[in-house]
Amino acid sequence: MxxxxxxxxxxxxxxxxxxxxxxxxxxxxxxxxxxxxxxxxxxxxxxxxxxxxxxxxxxxxxxxxxxxxxxxxxxxxxxxxxxxxxxxxxxxxxxxxxxxxxxxxxxxxxxxxxxxxxxxxxxxxxxxxxxxxxxxxxxxxxxxxxxxxxxxxxxxxxxxxxxxxxxxxxxxxxxxxxxxxxxxxxxxxxxxxxxxxxxxxxxxxxxxxxxxxxxxxxxxxxxxSQVDQQVLILESLSQLPQTITSDRFKCERLDDHSLQVVLNSDISITSVLHDLDTQGVSVDYVHSAQNRLETLFLYLTNKEE
Missing domain, CATH: 3.40.50.300 (P-loop containing nucleotide triphosphate hydrolases)
Structure with a gap:
C-alpha cells in the first residue's frame, strides 16, 4: 500500500x-x-x-x-x-x-x-x-x-x-x-x-x-485488544431477582431493571447471557459502560507523566 x-x-x-x-x-x-x-x-x-x-x-x-x-x-x-x-x-x-x-x-x-x-x-x-x-x-x-x-x-x-x-x-x-x-x-x-x-x-x-x-x-x-476487561450494563424489562451470582464474571445489581457486569475479554457476552438466563434473568438490552479507547488513552498518557 x-x-x-x-x-x-x-x-x-x-x-x-x-x-x-x-x-x-x-x-x-x-x-x-x-x-x-x-x-x-x-x-x-x-x-x-x-x-x-x-x-x-x-x-x-x-x-x-x-x-x-x-x-x-x-x-x-x-x-x-x-x-x-x-x-x-x-x-x-x-x-x-x-x-x-x-x-x-x-x-x-x-x-x-x-x-x-x-x-x-x-x-x-x-x-x-x-x-x-x-x-x-x-x-x-x-x-x-x-x-x-x-x-x-x-x-x-x-x-x-x-x-x-x-x-x-x-x-x-x-x-x-x-x-x-x-x-x-x-x-x-x-x-x-x-x-x-x-x-x-x-x-x-x-x-x-x-x-x-x-x-x-x-x-x-x-x-x-489491550483492554483485558470490559464493563457492560444489562437491562431487563422484567424485574430482576435480588441475588445474582457467577463464578465467571462480577455482577452488581444497579436497580430493579439494571445490572453492571465486569468480565474478562476472553469471556463472550453470549455465555454471560446464558448464565443469567439459568438464574431467571432475561436481558433485553446490552450496552458498554466504558469507552475502551478512553480507558487506554488515560492509561498511556498517565504512564508517560
Whole structure:
C-alpha cells in the first residue's frame, strides 16, 4: 500500500523556547482513516498546522503522496483539504459563494466550482440554504459548511480538527456517515477529536501524542485488544431477582431493571447471557459502560507523566 503521509523527526520550537514537538514520526497509508489523539497541548494542532503549511517546522521532513513538502509547497496544498476547529469564513457571505471563492484560490474555474459547490452542498444537506448568509446558520450547519469548503478542490487527503465539536448527536452521526462514505471512495482522512468514541468508530489506525511525542502508533484493533476487561450494563424489562451470582464474571445489581457486569475479554457476552438466563434473568438490552479507547488513552498518557 502506498504512503499518503510520511513524517520523520518533526520538531517545532517556538520563539519563547516552548518545545511543542519533540521529534514526531508518523506514517499514514493511502486510503486510511487515521486518528491523531492527544490531550490539549499534546501537539496535535501544531502537527496539522505544519503539514498544511500554516506553521514552519524547526526540523524534520514531511512527504505528502511522495512530494517533499518543503520543496513542493503549492502541490502539497492542493493535495490537502483542511477543516479547522474554529470557524474562519466570512459570516456575511452567502454559503455558496464561500465555496466558489475558496475554489478560486486553487485556480478552479468558476463554472467548474459552481458544479462542485452544488454537489457538496447537496451532500451535506445545505443546498436549500445556498443563498443564506453564513452567519444565519446553526452551529451544526456551520460545521457542515466547513467540511464542504475543505472538499471544494477535491483533495486526496482530508484533515479534520475536531469536526463534530459542539454539534448535536443527529448532526454528528450525519457527518460520520459522510466521512465514512468519502473514505470508502478512497479518500485518506486524518482526524483529531476529543470524542474518543468517534475515533474508535471511524478510524482504523491511531497515533497518541503526549507532550510533543508519539507514545503509541498502531492499529485501532490492536490497541483496543489491550483492554483485558470490559464493563457492560444489562437491562431487563422484567424485574430482576435480588441475588445474582457467577463464578465467571462480577455482577452488581444497579436497580430493579439494571445490572453492571465486569468480565474478562476472553469471556463472550453470549455465555454471560446464558448464565443469567439459568438464574431467571432475561436481558433485553446490552450496552458498554466504558469507552475502551478512553480507558487506554488515560492509561498511556498517565504512564508517560
Amino acid at each position: 502506498s504512503t499518503a503521509l510520511l513524517i520523520k523527526g518533526l520538531k517545532k520550537t517556538y520563539s519563547n523556547q516552548l518545545e511543542a514537538l519533540k521529534g514526531i514520526d508518523l506514517c499514514v497509508d493511502h486510503g486510511d482513516f487515521y486518528a491523531l489523539l492527544g490531550s490539549n497541548g499534546a501537539g496535535k494542532t501544531t502537527v496539522i498546522g505544519i503539514i498544511c503549511g500554516l506553521l514552519n517546522k524547526t526540523s524534520g521532513s514531511i512527504k505528502v503522496l511522495g512530494f517533499n513538502q518543503s520543496n513542493h509547497v503549492n502541490q502539497v496544498k492542493k493535495l490537502i483539504g483542511l477543516m479547522p476547529q474554529e470557524f474562519n469564513f466570512n459570516p456575511f457571505e452567502p454559503i455558496e459563494e464561500i465555496l466558489i471563492n475558496q475554489a478560486g484560490y486553487y485556480g478552479i474555474a468558476k463554472s467548474k466550482a459552481k458544479i462542485q459547490a452544488e454537489f457538496l452542498l447537496k451532500e451535506v444537506d445545505l443546498w436549500e440554504k445556498r443563498s443564506d448568509m453564513a452567519k444565519s446558520l446553526s452551529g451544526g450547519m456551520k460545521r457542515r459548511l466547513m467540511l464542504a469548503r475543505a472538499l471544494i478542490h477535491q483533495p486526496k487527503i482530508l484533515i479534520l480538527d475536531e469536526p463534530t465539536a459542539g454539534v448535536d448527536v443527529k448532526i454528528r452521526h450525519s457527518i460520520w456517515r459522510f466521512l465514512s462514505k468519502l473514505n470508502r471512495q478512497g479518500m485518506t482522512i486524518i482526524l483529531t477529536t476529543h470524542y474518543l468514541g468517534e475515533a474508535e468508530l471511524l478510524c482504523r489506525n491511531v497515533a497518541i501524542l503526549n507532550e510533543g511525542k508519539v507514545i503509541k502508533q498502531t492499529s485501532m484493533k490492536a490497541l483496543l
